[in-house]
Amino acid sequence: MTDRIPTMYEWAGGAEALGRLTEEFYSRVRKDPLLAPLFAHMAEDHPQHVAVFLGEVLGGPERYTEQHGGYPHMLSRHRGRAIRPEQRARWVELMLEAMDVAGLPDDAEFRSAFVGYIEFGSRRAMANSQPGVAPSSRTTIKKWGWGEALPGDD
Template identity: 45%
Template structure:
């Protein structure tokens, strides 16, 4: 029993299954998005590498390796910049989350309450910020600001736009 207590708590990235799990999730998800009546128009011009970039971003946010910031030459400002002036609606945001959660079940992402609470918390937080940023004309995030970091159930303070 003592050995179990001394094990470090895994990151969300590790618990989910690592890089493969996130790449499978977002590849499957964005295939569905392309066929979704509400979301397909929003993503009609997405790069063939879009799913991989999003998988790398979320992986990094969830405590994984710096795949987005190093391999993809991205940053938090880069990700926010992709949403500027897209005029996303809350209805689209809710559909995006619903489809992503459906896909998470489909591909076998962990469904324990602790992981899902953190996962859904991040999706809610991040997607609401994406909607806010999609309705402004200039990126509020400076190029040198760090990537977000998300863990087990931690909440962040109020959004400072």
């Protein structure tokens, strides 16, 4: 018996679940009047790249870094896009809808941690997308975990 806590990647269902999530999400994005213009020139395989990125963030294999250029490449895809607050909020909204349709776990712990990352990541993407913003000095993908409850917080 092991007391090892699964990574968020494992708990979510791994690559297959994240692939379902991003396919569902981007099918919504392509039809959304607020977001479709931002993604008008999106490559057909973009959903798969995002699934691989999310997998690495959530504690899965480091395939995005190894195969797609890691954090510097991801950052380059957002620079200069001038994402507006209402677009960021809609992005989060559609991601949450896609989570339900794709069948990601609906337990409070997973949803809380995942939404925490979606909020964090979308806000960083928006900030990094603004004209004139200096490139981040970060070179690695930030890993996201479960977090820990404070003692006595049940």
